[in-house]
Amino acid sequence: MDKRGQIFSLDFLISLIALTLALGLLIQFAEIKTYNENEELQWLELKGVAETAADLLVSNPDIVCELKDEGGSPLHSLMNCLPHINSLRISQQWMAISADYDCLIETPGAGQQLHPQSYDCKGDPTGSENVYSVDRKVVIFNGGNRYQISKGELEDCLKSDPNCKMYEQTVRLRVWKA
Amino acid sequence: MESVRKGFIFSLDAALALIVVIMVGGLLVMYFQVAEPKAGAYAASDRIAEDAAVVGFYLGKDAGQMGLSGTLPSDEFASCSVVYGYEIRVNSTWSSPIEKKYCKGM
Numbered sequence: 001m002d003k004r005g006q007i008f009s010l011d012f013l014i015s016l017i018a019l020t021l022a023l024g025l026l027i028q029f030a031e032i033k034t035y036n037e038n039e040e041l042q043w044l045e046l047k048g049v050a051e052t053a054a055d056l057l058v059s060n061p062d063i064v065c066e067l068k069d070e071g072g073s074p075l076h077s078l079m080n081c082l083p084h085i086n087s088l089r090i091s092q093q094w095m096a097i098s099a100d101y102d103c104l105i106e107t108p109g110a111g112q113q114l115h116p117q118s119y120d121c122k123g124d125p126t127g128s129e130n131v132y133s134v135d136r137k138v139v140i141f142n143g144g145n146r147y148q149i150s151k152g153e154l155e156d157c158l159k160s161d162p163n164c165k166m167y168e169q170t171v172r173l174r175v176w177k178a
Numbered sequence: 179m180e181s182v183r184k185g186f187i188f189s190l191d192a193a194l195a196l197i198v199v200i201m202v203g204g205l206l207v208m209y210f211q212v213a214e215p216k217a218g219a220y221a222a223s224d225r226i227a228e229d230a231a232v233v234g235f236y237l238g239k240d241a242g243q244m245g246l247s248g249t250l251p252s253d254e255f256a257s258c259s260v261v262y263g264y265e266i267r268v269n270s271t272w273s274s275p276i277e278k279k280y281c282k283g284m
Contacts, residue, residue, distance in 0.1 A: 136225070
């Protein structure tokens with residue numbers, strides 16, 4: 001009986017070629033997937049830092065306005081209320097932004113930017129590869145050098161009185177890897 | 179008489195099975211790629227509605243004046259924040275809470 005060889009049959013050789021091509025594609029796909037996953041992980045980390053910082057910008061009692069009673073005693077902090085730039089107090093630490101990151105706070109479309117003398121977040125994102133931006137709507141309390149607002153001043157605004165010292169403003173926080 | 183044995187690798191069954199596995203895998207990958215961006219948009223809607231409610235409360239503005247809707251929109255997804263006021267009625271034995279909604283739809 002004439003037995004044909006199995007190893008070098010045409011079927012086997014063609015399947016070997018197909019298998020090699022498939023393995024090559026699989027390895028390439030795995031490399032691309034690993035690279036994309038690393039990039040996405042860095043982006044998610046940046047997003048987490050930026051969104052936490054934005055939440056703290058509008059809620060940290062060290063940053064936002066403070067309501068006081070007639071006697072001047074503090075009552076509680078007012079979320080989404082920022083003092084005028086002359087008395088605005090901001091630091092990266094209060095927004096839980098580590099030294100690995102840099103930030104910039106700006107007011108898009110407004111004539112006056114938030115650039116008081118003593119606060120962090122004055123960086124320049126130009127040239128940074130990944131920059132995450134978050135917009136938050138706040139009120140700016142235009143009470144001179146004060147960050148404390150009295151009950152009477154708050155009530156003026158609640159009733160839309162012309163004497164209201166608060167105005168609506170969008171604040172943009174940008175965060176990137178330093 | 180010799181019997182002819184056909185090769186196994188390129189049988190029609192194997193090729194069809196491979197195509198089905200690739201298609202199902204591709205569909206699953208595409209589904210999860212679409213789900214992730216939607217989650218981010220939902221979180222953004224929550225933030226927009228909450229900020230608008232607080233700022234609207236401070237300035238005595240309703241949802242329309244803040245660029246949002248005062249009722250739950252009929253979109254695929256909507257997020258609402260509610261501010262409660264209290265209306266005191268003189269010469270009456272009851273008072274009622276006032277509800278102001280600030281809704282952002284997607």
